[in-house]
Amino acid sequence: MEIVRRPQLKSTAIDRGVPTLPLYRSAPSLEVRLEDFELYAIDRLRVLTGISDGLSRGKRPEEMEKLVAELWKANMRHPQASEVMNKDIISHFVLRLVYCRTEDLRKWFLSMETALFRYRFRLQTAEAQRAVLAEFQLPYKAVTTSEFEVIKDKLTLVARSINQTLPTADAIFYKVPFQEVPELVAGRRVFLSDGYAYVAMNQVVSLVATQFRSLLSKALTLTNRKWMSTIREQEKDRLTPIVEALSTSYVGPDYSVGREFGEVSLKDIDNVAKSSFPLCMRHLFDKLREDHHLKHWGRMQLGLFLKGVGLKLDDALAFWKAEFSQKVGAERFDKEYAYSIRHNYGKEGKRVDYTPYSCQKIISLTPSVGDHHGCPYRHFSEENIRAALCKMGVNSGGVEDVMDKVRHKHYQLACTLTFEAIHGCPNDAGINHPNQYFSDSQKILKSKVKCLRISFLLTSVIDLEFPPISTVHSLHP
Numbered sequence: 001m002e003i004v005r006r007p008q009l010k011s012t013a014i015d016r017g018v019p020t021l022p023l024y025r026s027a028p029s030l031e032v033r034l035e036d037f038e039l040y041a042i043d044r045l046r047v048l049t050g051i052s053d054g055l056s057r058g059k060r061p062e063e064m065e066k067l068v069a070e071l072w073k074a075n076m077r078h079p080q081a082s083e084v085m086n087k088d089i090i091s092h093f094v095l096r097l098v099y100c101r102t103e104d105l106r107k108w109f110l111s112m113e114t115a116l117f118r119y120r121f122r123l124q125t126a127e128a129q130r131a132v133l134a135e136f137q138l139p140y141k142a143v144t145t146s147e148f149e150v151i152k153d154k155l156t157l158v159a160r161s162i163n164q165t166l167p168t169a170d171a172i173f174y175k176v177p178f179q180e181v182p183e184l185v186a187g188r189r190v191f192l193s194d195g196y197a198y199v200a201m202n203q204v205v206s207l208v209a210t211q212f213r214s215l216l217s218k219a220l221t222l223t224n225r226k227w228m229s230t231i232r233e234q235e236k237d238r239l240t241p242i243v244e245a246l247s248t249s250y251v252g253p254d255y256s257v258g259r260e261f262g263e264v265s266l267k268d269i270d271n272v273a274k275s276s277f278p279l280c281m282r283h284l285f286d287k288l289r290e291d292h293h294l295k296h297w298g299r300m301q302l303g304l305f306l307k308g309v310g311l312k313l314d315d316a317l318a319f320w321k322a323e324f325s326q327k328v329g330a331e332r333f334d335k336e337y338a339y340s341i342r343h344n345y346g347k348e349g350k351r352v353d354y355t356p357y358s359c360q361k362i363i364s365l366t367p368s369v370g371d372h373h374g375c376p377y378r379h380f381s382e383e384n385i386r387a388a389l390c391k392m393g394v395n396s397g398g399v400e401d402v403m404d405k406v407r408h409k410h411y412q413l414a415c416t417l418t419f420e421a422i423h424g425c426p427n428d429a430g431i432n433h434p435n436q437y438f439s440d441s442q443k444i445l446k447s448k449v450k451c452l453r454i455s456f457l458l459t460s461v462i463d464l465e466f467p468p469i470s471t472v473h474s475l476h477p
Helices: 034-056 061-075 081-099 103-122 126-136 145-161 182-186 201-234 240-246 269-276 279-291 296-309 313-324 330-336 338-344 359-364 382-392 396-407 411-423 434-465 469-475
Strands: 002-004 031-033 173-177 191-193 196-200
Touching: 031 034, 034 061, 034 081, 034 103, 034 240, 034 411, 061 103, 081 103, 081 201, 081 240, 103 201, 126 201, 145 173, 145 191, 145 196, 173 201, 182 196, 182 201, 196 201, 269 279, 269 434, 279 296, 279 382, 279 434, 296 313, 296 338, 296 434, 313 330, 313 338, 330 338, 359 411, 382 396, 382 411, 396 411, 411 434
Parallel strands: 002 031
Antiparallel strands: 173 196, 191 196
């Protein structure tokens, strides 16, 4: 796959007769525009992160099928129908390059791509599924009619135990070594005999998903070797910066400027910190108030967040100066710290409008001794997380739910559950950005205030139209 700056692709995957559901065995011989290289990858990343969130939330298989179909339709479209397949293939190989670089990245990408393949396979027609099976060139043959008659009763018992359609004479079963369908064996959803599992056609997805995962796992290892040995150095001025940034890319709304709820003033900042700051920002805010100082990354994380929620530059300078001057003095603050605050607002240096950190960015940070930045769900001890959650008003049941997600390293889902416990309502989109947490919190709190006002007005009107009986008696003796 060659990356170019010209706006054309040499050929299409459809023209070459690639199956509807590609297996990504080898990179296509395509010319790809540099901007498409990144944009296609981000679109696919939206799909994979959506799948990750759905699985973390424990969605049922039928719910996941619907979710995958919606994610794919929303993100993997292309203005030219003939280029949809190209976008699919290119985006996979770009992300393969992005996620081959560390063991953790490989593990996540392997799981999410396998899940995507599994649900896309289920959504294919029977003819398309058979085409994918043929593409894998699996050595398994369908069970013969005579063999089927011998084991028919056993297959029927298994089908009844899992509430599936009873097998008939024209049903297709594959005789497969049991170790190649561990998921079906663990769920007791296949008949086992002499080391073989008898897999029904409607269960073949487990077999092909295992094969797909095995192929992709090997490919990621090979890609990692090639990246380390040649690609990273050869492309250090062009592709390497893009590849290294994509694994922590935020793919949601832009929170670089607080637009939705206007400005946050200095007099309101303590109240909104208690009501609408996520734990990572609440911790930094409290530490700043307590110690009157934060190290560089803490200032960056909190400062950009405050910029995103609508704190104006003048107020930001006043806020930070009021705290830091208690420890380092006003003169030293003006000399050493004021510049970086103006820089974050795009008023110094290159005048770049810096964006608040996303959850992925914050989770990837590694605080040292004396630092307070990063993600508390990842970096705090269990005792400290429990104490922080209780301080935020999360009840004991909610704390246990959050801790369960923390133990399984679902840090963003832990933050989502914290949000839901505090606000008393679901957040189906999940928390992907601290400023999204703030925005969603403010929406809920403002809607509650509006409801209270309406309720008060209605009560006032009723009282005027229907005064208490004692009042009526006094008016009409």
